[in-house]
Amino acid sequence: MIHARGLARTFDTKRGREKVAVNAVGGVDIDVEEGEIVGFLGPNGAGKTTTLRMLTTLLKPTSGTATVAGFDLAKEPIKVRQSIGYVSQSGSTAGIARAGEEIVDHALLYGISASRAERRGKELFDQLELDGMWQRQPKTMSGGQRRRLDIAMGLVHDPKLVFLDEPTTGLDPQARANLWVHISGLRTKLGSTIFLTTHYLDEADALCDRILVIDHGVIVASDTPDALKRQVAGDLIELVLADETQISLAASHLASLVDGSEADVNGRVVSMRVPSAGTELPALLRALDRAGVSLAAIEVRRPTLDDVFLTMTGRSLREDA
Amino acid sequence: MTFAFQTWVIFRRQMRLALRNPAWVIIGLAQPVLYLCLFGPLLKPLAAQIGTTNAYTFFVPGLLIQLGLFGALFAGFGLVSEWREGVIEAERVTPASRTALLLGRILRDISLLFAQGVILVALGFAFGMRGSIGGMLLGLILTMLLGGACSAASNALALTLKSEDALAPILNSIALPVLLLAGILLPISVATGAPQWLVTLSDFMPIKYLVDALRELFNGNIATITTMWGVLWTLVLFGLGLWFGTRTFRKDNA
Numbered sequence: 001m002i003h004a005r006g007l008a009r010t011f012d013t014k015r016g017r018e019k020v021a022v023n024a025v026g027g028v029d030i031d032v033e034e035g036e037i038v039g040f041l042g043p044n045g046a047g048k049t050t051t052l053r054m055l056t057t058l059l060k061p062t063s064g065t066a067t068v069a070g071f072d073l074a075k076e077p078i079k080v081r082q083s084i085g086y087v088s089q090s091g092s093t094a095g096i097a098r099a100g101e102e103i104v105d106h107a108l109l110y111g112i113s114a115s116r117a118e119r120r121g122k123e124l125f126d127q128l129e130l131d132g133m134w135q136r137q138p139k140t141m142s143g144g145q146r147r148r149l150d151i152a153m154g155l156v157h158d159p160k161l162v163f164l165d166e167p168t169t170g171l172d173p174q175a176r177a178n179l180w181v182h183i184s185g186l187r188t189k190l191g192s193t194i195f196l197t198t199h200y201l202d203e204a205d206a207l208c209d210r211i212l213v214i215d216h217g218v219i220v221a222s223d224t225p226d227a228l229k230r231q232v233a234g235d236l237i238e239l240v241l242a243d244e245t246q247i248s249l250a251a252s253h254l255a256s257l258v259d260g261s262e263a264d265v266n267g268r269v270v271s272m273r274v275p276s277a278g279t280e281l282p283a284l285l286r287a288l289d290r291a292g293v294s295l296a297a298i299e300v301r302r303p304t305l306d307d308v309f310l311t312m313t314g315r316s317l318r319e320d321a
Numbered sequence: 322m323t324f325a326f327q328t329w330v331i332f333r334r335q336m337r338l339a340l341r342n343p344a345w346v347i348i349g350l351a352q353p354v355l356y357l358c359l360f361g362p363l364l365k366p367l368a369a370q371i372g373t374t375n376a377y378t379f380f381v382p383g384l385l386i387q388l389g390l391f392g393a394l395f396a397g398f399g400l401v402s403e404w405r406e407g408v409i410e411a412e413r414v415t416p417a418s419r420t421a422l423l424l425g426r427i428l429r430d431i432s433l434l435f436a437q438g439v440i441l442v443a444l445g446f447a448f449g450m451r452g453s454i455g456g457m458l459l460g461l462i463l464t465m466l467l468g469g470a471c472s473a474a475s476n477a478l479a480l481t482l483k484s485e486d487a488l489a490p491i492l493n494s495i496a497l498p499v500l501l502l503a504g505i506l507l508p509i510s511v512a513t514g515a516p517q518w519l520v521t522l523s524d525f526m527p528i529k530y531l532v533d534a535l536r537e538l539f540n541g542n543i544a545t546i547t548t549m550w551g552v553l554w555t556l557v558l559f560g561l562g563l564w565f566g567t568r569t570f571r572k573d574n575a
C-alpha cells in the first residue's frame with residue numbers, strides 16, 4: 001500500500017546570516033501492506049509530520065521515490081490524492097461552517113455526487129457517534145467530536161488508505177480511548193489500511209500491528225510492539241523476599257538465568273531483566289523453592305515502548321512530548 | 322467542466338461563510354463610506370480648484386478604487402486563518418485543481434466587491450454625484466478586475482507567509498503609498514498645483530491610471546486615451562496577479 005525508498009526532505013533555514021540546510025527527514029524506507037495499521041512513533045520534531053506530508057502529496061520530497069496506494073507519488077499525484085484520506089492535526093473544517101455542508105463540499109471536490117455525498121456523510125456521522133450534528137457548527141463541538149468530524153471528512157470518499165496525523169493529541173483520556181475504538185473499527189468495518197503518527201506510547205501499543213520508530217529524521221526500528229519490546233529491553237523480574245538473609249542466594253539464582261549478568265539488590269527486592277520472563281519463571285520458581293528461598297511476592301514488568309525508545313535513541317519520548 | 326465545477330464548489334462555500342459572518346463585508350465598506358461622508362464635504366468648496374464641477378463625481382471613482390484595493394488586498398488574512406483551521410491542507414489533499422482553490426476565493430472577493438461598489442455608487446448619487454451610468458458600470462468592472470488581481474496576490478502572499486504578523490506590515494507598506502500616489506483623495510496634476518517631482522513620481526504608480534480612467538468613465542468619456550491606459554493597466558495587473566497567485570497555489574510545497 002505504501003512503498004517508499006530513500007524519501008528525504010531538506011529545508012533551507014537561516015542561522016544568523018548563513019543559509020543552512022536542515023535535514024527534516026533523511027532518507028526513510030517505508031513499507032506498509034494492505035490492511036495493516038502502522039504507527040509512526042517519535043518525539044515532536046522527529047520528522048513524522050514531514051514524512052506524512054510527503055506521502056500525502058502535500059510536500060515534494062527533496063529526493064527518494066514512493067508508491068502510495070499503487071500510484072507513483074511524483075508522476076501521478078492526482079491519483080494518489082483520489083485514493084487516500086488524510087486527517088491532519090490542525091483540523092479540516094471552518095469553525096463557523098455547518099458540519100454537514102463541510103462534508104458534502106469536501107466530497108464534491110472528489111467528484112462524488114451531492115446526493116451520494118450526503119448519504120455517505122450521514123452514514124459516517126452515525127458510525128462516528130456524530131448523529132444529530134449535521135447542522136452543528138464545528139466551533140461548538142467538543143474536541144473529540146471535532147476530531148471525529150475530521151475523520152469523517154477524511155473518509156467521505158472511501159479511501160483505501162488513511163493517514164492520521166496525531167489523531168488523539170489534545171484529547172482527554174476518555175475521548176482518546178473512544179477514538180481508538182473508532183480507528184481500529186476503520187479496518188474491521190471498512191477494510192482500510194491505516195498509517196498514523198503519534199508520540200504516545202500507549203496509543204501505538206493499543207492500535208498498531210507494527211511500529212516504525214523515527215528519531216532525527218531516520219527510522220531506527222520497525223517491528224510489532226511486542227517484538228520491539230522483547231528485542232530491546234527484556235522483561236523485568238522482581239523478587240520480594242520474605243527473609244532478608246536469603247538475598248544473596250536469591251540473587252545468584254536470578255543471575256544464573258542470563259550468562260554473565262548480575263541481579264540488582266535493593267532492600268528485600270532482587271531484580272533483573274531477562275529476555276522473556278514467561279519462559280524463565282517456572283524453572284526459576286522451582287529452583288528457588290528447592291533452595292528453600294521463601295518469597296513474599298513476585299512481580300514481572302513487561303518493557304514499555306518508552307524503554308524501547310530510551311534504549312534505541314538514548315532519550316526518553318516523554319522529554320519531548 | 323470539472324475545473325469550473327470545483328471552482329464553483331469553492332466559491333459557493335466561501336460565499337456562504339462570508340455571508341454568514343458579514344462583519345468583514347460591512348467593515349470593508351465602512352472605510353470608503355466614511356471617506357465619502359466625512360471627507361467628501363471638504364472637497365465640495367474646492368471643486369473648481371481641483372478642476373471639476375461636481376466634487377462627488379470626482380471623488381467617488383477614487384473611493385471605488387480604494388475599495389477594490391483595500392478590500393481585496395486584505396483577503397489574505399482570511400486565508401491565514403483558514404490555513405490555521407486546516408481547511409487549506411484538507412482541500413489541497415483532494416484531487417481538486419489547486420488553481421480552482423484560488424479562483425473560487427478570487428471570485429468571492431470580486432462578488433463582494435461588486436455588491437460593495439454598487440452600494441458606494443448609490444450613496445454617491447445620494448450625495449449629489451451625477452454622471453454616465455454606462456461609464457460607471459464600466460468603471461465598476463475595472464474595479465472588480467483590480468480587486469481580483471489584489472485578491473490573487475494577497476491570497477498567494479498569505480499562503481507563502483502563513484502568518485498575520487508577517488502579512489500585516491507588508492500589506493500596509495504597499496497600501497499607504499498606493500493610496501497617496503494614485504491621487505485617490507486629491508488629483509496629482511501640475512494644472513491643480515502639484516509640484517512636478519510628485520507628478521513624475523505618481524506617473525510610476527499604475528493605480529493612478531485606473532483612478533484617472535474611472536474619473537473619465539464616470540463623466541461619460543468612454544473612448545479616450547486616458548480610459549485606454551486605465552484598461553490596459555487593469556489587464557496587466559490582473560494578469561500579473563493571476564499569474565503570481567496560480568504559480569504560488571500550484572507549487573508543491575506551499
